[in-house]
Amino acid sequence: MTTASTPTPGPGAKPAPETKPTAPRTPRSWLRDHSELGVGALLLALGVLVLNDALTMDVDITQRGPVGPKTVPVVVGVGLLVVAALLAVDVLRGGRGQAETGEDVDLGEPADWRTVLLLSGVFLGSAVLIEPLGFPAAGALLFWGAAYALGSRRVDRDPLIAAVLSLAAYALFDKLLGVPLPGGPLMGVL
């Protein structure tokens, strides 16, 4: 089954997920099977958020024309609620979103959350360091850290590549293209 659309075996024939002859299911495995319901929940939360923001808007003075700033958010919010419901129904009836494939993607293995967390951490850490350390240093840390998170352990080569790449990008943007990036204390010394 490769498509993610609702399987429609025929008019009127509703598939009943409960009758599938599978191994004894624990609540946990059911949840894992239906983790896509979480997407529906997030869409629901987003819809509530958008609607709440729209309906608490105070617009009577500023409103110009027949359609004020409220209308579109209300439509989008309602749309989110409807899609959340439709998605939940689709998932309960056996529909599944097809995870994206790619050249370097191996879906046979379970997701490696450690790498994802490490990468996100490295990214956030470097972002915070841009202002105190300057872009070249923080950028090099970002590249080195990300390469490390992704499994590269060449202590001789990795920092070197990171430094060269970061300095080159800094020179390209700051000096050549005129997009200001903070040089930090390091560039002050050089």
Added chain:
Amino acid sequence: MNALNSLMDGFGTALTPLNLLWAAVGVLLGTAIGVLPGIGPAMAVALLLPVTYGLDPTGAFIMFAGIYYGAMFGGSTTSILLNTPGESAAVVAAMEGNPMAKSGRGAQALAAAAVGHFAGGMVGTLLLVALAPTVAELAVDIGAPDYFAIMVLAFIAVTSVLGSSRIRGLASLLIGLTIGLIGLDQMTGQQRLTFGSLHLADGVDVVIVAVGLFAIGEALWVAAHLRRRPPEPIPVGRPWLGRADLRRAWKSWARGPFIGFPFGAIPAGGAEIPTFLSYVTEKRLSKHKDEWGKGAIEGVAGPESAASASAAGTLVSMLTLGLPTTAVAAVMLAAFQQYGIQPGPLLFEREPDLVWGLIASLFVGMVLLLALNLPLAPLWAKLLRVPRPYLYAGIMFFAAVGAYAVGGEVIDLVLLLVIGLIGFGMRRYGLPVLPAVIGVILGPAAEQQLRRALQISDGSVTGLVNTPFSVTVYAVVVLLLAWPLLRKALPRRTTTTPEAPEPRTPSGRSA
């Protein structure tokens, strides 16, 4: 003819040394990035959006066009030598190209692809020159209701034609529209979804959304599922074609553009459908049917030519109507917005230098592409061996540069990561990314046109359908929406094998 004069002026713009340099940089960069596994044309253009802060629009778009064509060509190189295409448009290239490479004819496969891209791009761009001014002229006095109708068409097309699940496409679109709502309402200055944050009051920059969804989302997704052993590329020499190959391929090169161009111009998923159609056509017309599946050169030449021409078709709708039909076009539209330029019928009147310079540079880029890629192919093939940690660390790095360059604020990087995590989740659960990007880019504009149209009609909904143009567009929208029902109602030709016409999953990959 007027278009010819304008085109000549365009060549005057495109052939200045500096613009020639941008075209060459774009083509080289595009090919290199396209060859790199995991980076498609859309991510390439998104990662390079920050250069728009430092370049004049003409130079930037000449470079983007070079990147677009270069990245599409590079993608087919990856398919032929690795057989694991990431871009849907390059799937077909692997079907005959990879068997060719395996049997030692990789050089011929690459040459057939390169010439195919050249031929398709040339014919496609000629069609663009012939058609675009006419379309722009026809559309020149379209008003707010018509613009709104076009945007509705873009929303519906992108959610219901592309991807395999309409619900998930719609969910993605609504996520995009929600992000587009953040900030001050353009007409009244009302704060929306800003939660009192000054930073959010400026809205979320399109660059951050595009880079976050395309680059960070992809890098995180790959990181979670990184192959332990990346596939080994097949070594290849300098591309060349023998006389027998030429005799077989030239008709396929000539046919491809006429399949690719129309599909590029309509919102039907870019190069995916036309490359497959071209493949089927070539297979039916081939005199060497026994070779198909084992490396028939027509199966590379035709689809690659169609893919390249579809890119030109994409530019017709983007430049004349402001309607993005592919992810790359969507990101290029975002680049136009960065410059405060609204693509649409008036673009040809207001920015003739830019438009014709861009079109002329497509011809220049095509020649550069052919001249550079044949000798450089062995070098490109080496790029396939780049260690994956460096590749994805590099993507993270350049994404960070781009997002930081937007406003020089660290909070933008945090926002980038959040949007990247959304992109990660979307990839995990099969939500297509393109509708979200289109929603962010077109959402605010669509709202403005809607409100403008209703202001003119004093709130009457008929104000949205009071022009022949908008009525026609809505008819197309209804047709798109009703298509699955219609197809069900019509008698089906193939009743037993519903999976057969889906070429998406190439052989040799575990699902």
